[in-house]
Amino acid sequence: MTSIQLETPSTGKYTQPTGLFINNEWVKGxxxxxxxxxxxxxxxxxxxxxxxxxxxxxxxxxxxxxxxDGEWRKVxxxxxxxxxxxxxxxxxxxxxxxxxxxxxxxxxSLGMAKGDVAAVAACLRYYGGWADKIEGKVIDxxxxxxxxxxxxxxxxxxQIIPWNFPLLMWAWKIGPAxxxxxxxxxxxxxxxxxxxxxxxxxxxxxxFPPGVINIISGFGKVAGAALSSHMDVDKIAFxxxxxxGRQIMKAAAGSNLKKVTxxxxxxxxxxxxDDADIENAxxxxxxxxxxxxGQCCCAGSxxxxxxxxxDKFVERFKVRALANKVGxxxxxxxxxxxxxxxxxxxxxxxxxxxxxxxxxTVVTGGERHGDKGYFIQxxxxxxxxxxxxxxxxxxxxxxxxxxxxETEEEIIKTGNSTIYGLAAAVHTSNLNTALRxxxxxxxxxxxxxxxxxxxxxxxxxxxxxxGIGRELGExxxxxxxxxxxxxxxxxxxxxx
Ligand code: NAI
Ligand code: MG
Numbered sequence: 001m002t003s004i005q006l007e008t009p010s011t012g013k014y015t016q017p018t019g020l021f022i023n024n025e026w027v028k029g030x031x032x033x034x035x036x037x038x039x040x041x042x043x044x045x046x047x048x049x050x051x052x053x054x055x056x057x058x059x060x061x062x063x064x065x066x067x068x069d070g071e072w073r074k075v076x077x078x079x080x081x082x083x084x085x086x087x088x089x090x091x092x093x094x095x096x097x098x099x100x101x102x103x104x105x106x107x108x109s110l111g112m113a114k115g116d117v118a119a120v121a122a123c124l125r126y127y128g129g130w131a132d133k134i135e136g137k138v139i140d141x142x143x144x145x146x147x148x149x150x151x152x153x154x155x156x157x158x159q160i161i162p163w164n165f166p167l168l169m170w171a172w173k174i175g176p177a178x179x180x181x182x183x184x185x186x187x188x189x190x191x192x193x194x195x196x197x198x199x200x201x202x203x204x205x206x207x208f209p210p211g212v213i214n215i216i217s218g219f220g221k222v223a224g225a226a227l228s229s230h231m232d233v234d235k236i237a238f239x240x241x242x243x244x245g246r247q248i249m250k251a252a253a254g255s256n257l258k259k260v261t262x263x264x265x266x267x268x269x270x271x272x273x274d275d276a277d278i279e280n281a282x283x284x285x286x287x288x289x290x291x292x293x294g295q296c297c298c299a300g301s302x303x304x305x306x307x308x309x310x311d312k313f314v315e316r317f318k319v320r321a322l323a324n325k326v327g328x329x330x331x332x333x334x335x336x337x338x339x340x341x342x343x344x345x346x347x348x349x350x351x352x353x354x355x356x357x358x359x360x361t362v363v364t365g366g367e368r369h370g371d372k373g374y375f376i377q378x379x380x381x382x383x384x385x386x387x388x389x390x391x392x393x394x395x396x397x398x399x400x401x402x403x404x405x406e407t408e409e410e411i412i413k414t415g416n417s418t419i420y421g422l423a424a425a426v427h428t429s430n431l432n433t434a435l436r437x438x439x440x441x442x443x444x445x446x447x448x449x450x451x452x453x454x455x456x457x458x459x460x461x462x463x464x465x466x467g468i469g470r471e472l473g474e475x476x477x478x479x480x481x482x483x484x485x486x487x488x489x490x491x492x493x494x495x496x
Contacts (some may be wrong), residue, residue: 002026008100040107052218067211077132084128087206127175144491151481153181155234159226163189193217261469264306266422269415270300274308276427288451296425345374348397421463
């Protein structure tokens, strides 16, 4: 059996594929293993899906290789583009179901999940548009030589994604890889396999030949490790923890030196100056840390407020955070659902305890919410010292650390005092301050008077230990192409 009937509270019954999607077919794993996925709102098992082991990874990679060397090469860029656009349209047609499955498996609110699915469709269509605009150059070195460059696909790309945006990460990875003519084996996160499987059912309908896009469920230490050390995978793209990112680089180095791009953790500073519009700043700071329950690599988890408005800011931010509705993802006005798993819940509660023990002030929250499901109260710590763990380490939950600063010079230094460099934000009404600080922060994205304004047209990725390479926008195409230079001698033989 490679599918079952399931039900979501908002859409009723639907067919949930549970197999591995390899070569445009649903198959069971060779070893017949399965993994259970949990509804984090209820802590109940939703269902089991086929778990890929090393043998399945070999089969999927072989399928991707065969497609890359065969049929996929003959497909025109225009047709590749059409397939991606069609896939985007099919995702849109199934938006209600996909969003409900996402809310069920991941715990994000249905409204947010709908936003994610719409962004998935837009991202796929955007990369569909790029497919026939991948162009090289003519380089003139002398009159007797004609040289041109070709951006060529890298080959078989393994892609490993996390559980915080299960479908969105799927699209960010597949879009640029396929637009540029690669083939893909994508492994979803073991906590959230379901939405990607529902979406995989649309791949064949969109017209992709067998083996171009293969989707497998499985554990990191098994299927993930097999992909990163595989001798026939040409490139690996990963989003997740910095620890695992390091392991993937090591596995790539120790096997066939496959190309590596990484999108890792963050501890992003969100800086509020005295002259900021305080209500605006509070709503962006609130969204910056509590969106997606704090499970965002770019979460604005270090909040620095200038001394002139510090007390007022903390007091009003508390009121704003308390207004965030925590609860069932399927209830209309829910803003914050549960954390994704028991493990993440425990990690976050551990950090909250650390913060309390270290002497930071709990402004609000600090406890679990309710008695069932992995819900945590929106938590704000104030008077947090730089050397406290809650100011230095990625918590990946609804926990925000606030500290006071005095000068621009000081806050640039403090803002940059982290191993990470994914994102940052500046809130001020002074344009010069905004630009000076934005230009001085070592981060891949800086928002001014806003936060989390991600868009498929805008490159996203990390400085320092937050990653290698850029996703989204034109920049992502570079992750999936390699340059070939072809030189033609027009004149006589050079020697003799
Ligand atoms: P993780 O890095 O272990 O998991 C992410 C993905 O990597 C999953 O698909 C997993 O199966 C895979 N993976 C795990 N071990 C692997 C290995 N040895 N080889 C290849 N693939 C492997 O992250 P986890 O444990 O789910 O979360 C831990 C922390 O990671 C979070 O608290 C957060 O700080 C960070 N994280 C960051 C994300 C981001 O968006 N940058 C997303 C998810 C987690
Ligand atoms: Mg789940």
